[in-house]
Amino acid sequence: MxxxxxxxxxxxxxxxxxxxxxxxxxxxxxxxxxxxxxxxxxxxxxxxxxxxxxxxxxxxxxxxxxxxxxxxxxxxxxxxxxxxxxxxxxGRFCLMPADANQRYLLIGTGTGITPYRAMLPQLGQLIAGRGVEVVLLQGARTPEELLYGDEFRAFADAHPGFRYLPCLSRALPQAGSPLAHADVRHGYVQDALAEFAPNAEGDIAYLCGNPNMVDACFEALKECGLPIPQIRREKYVSNK
Known part of the structure; x- marks a missing residue:
């Protein structure tokens, strides 16, 4: 678990x-x-x-x-x-070989964060090979629900071009916790987007997880001027 x-x-x-x-x-x-x-x-x-x-x-x-x-x-x-x-x-929710962007904005909630864990070796190569910057915004209610959070933090510590921001809507990490970091935000991932001034000239965004989050971020990114082809989406719906 x-x-x-x-x-x-x-x-x-x-x-x-x-x-x-x-x-x-x-x-x-x-x-x-x-x-x-x-x-x-x-x-x-x-x-x-x-x-x-x-x-x-x-x-x-x-x-x-x-x-x-x-x-x-x-x-x-x-x-x-x-x-x-x-x-x-x-599926095609993948990093594309033809991408020539300067930065990836990766946004996920719940198990929608899973694809980004799989992408970490690829992202490390892109950071080293062509200086790509990566921002990962992970949404959860509490620190206990940050799937793979320790791995993302360790990757960020090892790769200066990678920034990891947990966005917690209910409870923040306690002082002294490995996840208690200056990049932790209180609120939702869509609220933290503006901090990074998404830019159509250099950004490609990936959205994965809760459909409401995906829709909210999609609209926010469009308002920032990102064309739809630069916003890649995958919605997760829980089924019984």
Whole structure:
């Protein structure tokens, strides 16, 4: 459990092969409801690779536990070594090779932060290779709900071109906590956007997570003059 209601799960393909993917893509888990009807749920890959893929590579996802949820029941009832059926990877919520921007604004809430964890090795290469700046705004209610927050903070400490700002709507970290940092903000991610003066000349934004947050940030970025092609979106909806 990486948060009170979120589990980090790791799988291996049963044929022993790696899952070749682009950071930002997702897989679909297939299962059946109690009445036998087919169901599927989509999960962004949290896996990080900065090397050539090899056999036995983990396939990592973050799963939100939804009360009464069919997928929650599936994962809760799974023993270590259990298996699921899945397909993919799918999706285009990825860093594009043709991008020539000066800065990425990455904004996520809940498990919508997962794609950015997978992108960290790629972002490190872009920071070192062409001096890209990266701002990651992560929204949560409390410090305990900051998924992978310790990893993002460590990455920011190691990469001066990467800035990590947790935006907490209810409770701030206690003094002395590793997450008690000058870059912590009180409020919502959309409220913190203006601080970075989004600019159509140099910015590309990624929005992932709660649909209301995605819509609010999308409108705020458009008001700042960012063209729609420079605002890339993926909405997460909790299903039972």
């Amino acid at each position: 990486i948060a009170p209601t979120v589990a980090h799960l790791s799988f291996l393909r049963d044929d022993g092969q790696p899952l070749d993917y682009i950071p930002g893509q997702f897989i679909q888990v297939h299962f059946t409801y109690a009445d036998g009807a087919p169901a599927r749920r989509s999960y962004s890959l949290a896996t990080q690779h900065d090397h050539a893929l090899g056999a036995g590579e983990a396939v990592e996802i973050a799963v939100s536990y939804v009360a009464g949820g069919a997928a929650t029941a599936l994962f809760e009832g799974m023993e270590l070594g259990g298996s699921v059926d899945a397909s993919g990877p799918y």
